[in-house]
Amino acid sequence: MVNGSNGCRTEGPQVAKSLAGWYPARRGSIILRRHQADGLAVGLLGPALSPPCHSPCLLLALMLHHIQSEKLGPRGEAMAAAVGTCVHCGFCLPACPTYQELESEMDSPRGRILLMKSVLEGELDARDAAPHLDRCLGCLSCVTHCPSGVRYDELIPSYRAYAREHLPQPPAGLWTRVRRWLAHSTLPYPKRLRVALRLATWTRPLRCCVPRALRPMLELAPKTIPPAAVLPRQSRPQGPIRGRVALLAGCGQQVLAPEINQAAIRVLVRNGIEVLVPSNQGCCGALAWHGGYAPRAAAFAAAVLRAMPEDVDAYVTTAAGCGSTVKEYALVLAGSELEDAARQFSQRCMDISEYLHHVGIASPPPLAEPLRVAYQDACHLAHAQGIRQAPRALLQQIPRLELVDLADADTCCGSAGTYNIEHPEIAHRLGQRKVEAIRQSGAALVATGNIGCLVQMQQHLEKAGLDIPVLHTVQILDKAYRDRQL
Numbered sequence: 037m038v039n040g041s042n043g044c045r046t047e048g049p050q051v052a053k054s055l056a057g058w059y060p061a062r063r064g065s066i067i068l069r070r071h072q073a074d075g076l077a078v079g080l081l082g083p084a085l086s087p088p089c090h091s092p093c094l095l096l097a098l099m100l101h102h103i104q105s106e107k108l109g110p111r112g113e114a115m116a117a118a119v120g121t122c123v124h125c126g127f128c129l130p131a132c133p134t135y136q137e138l139e140s141e142m143d144s145p146r147g148r149i150l151l152m153k154s155v156l157e158g159e160l161d162a163r164d165a166a167p168h169l170d171r172c173l174g175c176l177s178c179v180t181h182c183p184s185g186v187r188y189d190e191l192i193p194s195y196r197a198y199a200r201e202h203l204p205q206p207p208a209g210l211w212t213r214v215r216r217w218l219a220h221s222t223l224p225y226p227k228r229l230r231v232a233l234r235l236a237t238w239t240r241p242l243r244c245c246v247p248r249a250l251r252p253m254l255e256l257a258p259k260t261i262p263p264a265a266v267l268p269r270q271s272r273p274q275g276p277i278r279g280r281v282a283l284l285a286g287c288g289q290q291v292l293a294p295e296i297n298q299a300a301i302r303v304l305v306r307n308g309i310e311v312l313v314p315s316n317q318g319c320c321g322a323l324a325w326h327g328g329y330a331p332r333a334a335a336f337a338a339a340v341l342r343a344m345p346e347d348v349d350a351y352v353t354t355a356a357g358c359g360s361t362v363k364e365y366a367l368v369l370a371g372s373e374l375e376d377a378a379r380q381f382s383q384r385c386m387d388i389s390e391y392l393h394h395v396g397i398a399s400p401p402p403l404a405e406p407l408r409v410a411y412q413d414a415c416h417l418a419h420a421q422g423i424r425q426a427p428r429a430l431l432q433q434i435p436r437l438e439l440v441d442l443a444d445a446d447t448c449c450g451s452a453g454t455y456n457i458e459h460p461e462i463a464h465r466l467g468q469r470k471v472e473a474i475r476q477s478g479a480a481l482v483a484t485g486n487i488g489c490l491v492q493m494q495q496h497l498e499k500a501g502l503d504i505p506v507l508h509t510v511q512i513l514d515k516a517y518r519d520r521q522l
């Protein structure tokens with residue numbers, strides 16, 4: 037008996053066993069080129085499902101699995117449901133940045149889903165699957181492009197959390213472990229991050245003496261670190277109050293670009309919204325959650341839930357990575373006593389652009405001069421939260437601002453949390469592609485909605501010798517309201 041999509045249970049053990057058994061035996065040899073995998077169900081099964089063979093019974097067979105979700109912990113059901121929904125059609129492949137770069141089926145969404153399925157069924161050693169799963173950016177472009185509604189966004193973090201706790205991990209070198217420890221012990225803590233960035237700035241001239249695994253951290257550290265900023269606990273608008281929100285201030289963003297939250301508060305207040313910034317909220321847990329450190333992510337999430345007041349209209353985030361994580365808190369806290377509270381909390385979370393668009397804003401005064409601005413979709417805004425129109429609509433309210441889309445605007449820029457530290461080569465190539473798209477757009481300014489993308493694009497633009505600033509959408513609105521030069 038095996039499980040199919042939509043929870044149906046179907047007789048078919050021989051088919052499932054043969055499919056699951058086929059892959060591990062050949063895992064080293066199925067590297068497919070992109071042209072081989074275009075279209076329907078080509079790739080892992082090779083000639084068995086090449087385009088002339090669109091047999092419904094074979095496609096049905098591909099949906100089957102025998103994952104015992106009840107044995108996989110509180111997120112087992114989510115993982116089994118995602119695997120069971122995939123019909124292996126391959127429509128997600130062209131949209132996957134790692135597939136575009138590596139042209140390998142195993143580094144595509146479909147390949148990764150089959151890898152996770154095989155591991156969860158006990159047919160494949162997790163260590164063999166790990167390199168391909170580690171290379172996943174978590175950009176969720178595959179979710180947007182999947183016609184079957186596969187919840188890859190629930191599958192990959194749940195799998196990583198399960199694998200980290202229960203499955204053997206591939207060996208990591210000393211300096212790789214040091215790098216991971218450094219990232220997870222500094223990035224979520226603003227004071228520690230500030231010290232670490234200062235040290236990185238001082239050490240950068242000596243980078244040839246630093247172990248290779250640590251060099252990307254030095255290279256990514258900004259040349260200058262803005263002074264620490266303290267956000268007001270409460271900001272009240274003058275005149276009638278149209279709404280009341282609590283701001284999730286984030287962690288790394290407060291060190292790298294504190295002006296984003298300051299701008300958000302000014303824009304909210306300018307539009308009649310009272311803003312609370314609760315103390316002791318800490319990191320939202322995004323870094324830990326996407327890295328598979330579920331208990332740590334749950335502890336961060338619980339602290340956020342405790343810190344946030346009840347009597348607000350919405351919880352507003354200014355970083356897409358944080359926003360997508362807080363909207364997943366029910367999964368982060370699955371199986372705990374806080375799961376229901378987390379679900380309710382998530383339903384009231386909104387990205388700043390989503391909230392401003394929802395309540396409506398006053399039009400800023402015209403810019404002094406016409407300005408062409410390119411909008412880059414942050415993956416965790418566009419793909420994870422489905423927010424594409426709101427930031428564009430807000431920017432289009434600024435007179436004399438010409439908004440243009442980048443080619444491949446919703447393809448990842450290569451930032452992806454700590455991806456540009458863990459996989460600098462792929463991240464670099466994606467960053468270069470984004471720079472080229474910006475150059476071709478003729479834009480004088482780039483707008484985006486996530487601090488990671490902002491830093492990644494800024495650094496690659498500087499490396500390419502292009503003097504094009506990258507700002508958060510809310511910074512552009514703020515400057516327009518205050519008649520500041522953009």
Ligand code: SF4
Nearest residue numbers: 122123125126128182
């Ligand atoms: S994830 Fe979706 S688009 Fe990709 S192969 Fe599976 S069903 Fe098709």
Ligand code: SF4
Nearest residue numbers: 132172173175176178
């Ligand atoms: S999350 Fe992004 S990198 Fe990972 S499989 Fe999906 S599209 Fe590819």
